[in-house]
Amino acid sequence: MKKLVVLAVFLCCSLGFVAQASAQENYTEGPVWVVNYYRTKPGKFDDYLKFLRANFLKSVAKQKEAHIIVDAKVLINPTINGPDDWDVAVAYIYTDYSKLNFDQATFDRLQKIGEEISGIKDMEKRDAKLDVTRLPLRDYIRTRFLREIMLRP
Numbered sequence: 001m002k003k004l005v006v007l008a009v010f011l012c013c014s015l016g017f018v019a020q021a022s023a024q025e026n027y028t029e030g031p032v033w034v035v036n037y038y039r040t041k042p043g044k045f046d047d048y049l050k051f052l053r054a055n056f057l058k059s060v061a062k063q064k065e066a067h068i069i070v071d072a073k074v075l076i077n078p079t080i081n082g083p084d085d086w087d088v089a090v091a092y093i094y095t096d097y098s099k100l101n102f103d104q105a106t107f108d109r110l111q112k113i114g115e116e117i118s119g120i121k122d123m124e125k126r127d128a129k130l131d132v133t134r135l136p137l138r139d140y141i142r143t144r145f146l147r148e149i150m151l152r153p
Contacts, residue, residue, distance in 0.1 A: 030148035031070055032094045037086035037141040048088060048137040049074075055117065055130070056090070062113040068106055070095055086141045093148075100145075 040048045052074055060072040075089040094100060102110070111123055120126040 027149040027151050030150050032097050032100065033091050033146040033148060034094065035089050035091040035144045035146060038088045038138040039086055039141055040088055040138045041136065044137045045087065051134055051137060058117045059113060062116065066109050068109060069093060084141065088138065
C-alpha cells in the first residue's frame with residue numbers, strides 16, 4: 001500500500017514538472033513589472049501629472065543609474081469603468097523577481113536618492129511631505145506583479 005501511495009505521489013509530481021516544462025517551450029521569461037494603479041480625485045488629474053513630472057522623473061533616472069530598476073512608465077486609462085477603476089498607473093520594470101527583495105545596500109541607495117531629490121535627510125519627514133502633496137490628488141487602487149514573456153518563434 002505504501003508503495004502505491006509513493007508511486008501516486010511521484011506520478012503527480014512528474015506530471016506537474018512535465019506541464020511546466022512544456023509551457024517553457026513556448027516562451028522565455030522577461031522582466032517583472034510592478035504596476036501601481038491610482039484613481040485621481042475629481043479635477044486633480046493634471047495636478048497629479050505635474051506632481052509625477054516633478055518627482056517621479058528624477059527618481060526614475062537615478063534608480064536606473066543605480067541599476068535598481070530597468071525602466072518605469074506612467075500609463076493612463078482613457079476608459080474608466082466605474083468608481084473602483086484606475087486612471088493613472090505607475091509601472092516599474094525590474095530584471096527579475098529577486099530585484100524586488102531589497103537588501104540593505106539597495107535600501108540605502110533608495111534613501112540617498114530620495115534625499116538628493118527632496119533635500120530632506122529624514123525619511124519620515126520626507127515621506128510626510130510627499131504624502132501631504134500627493135494624497136489630496138489621488139487614491140490608491142491596487143498593485144499588480146506581472147511577468148513579461150517573449151514568445152518563441
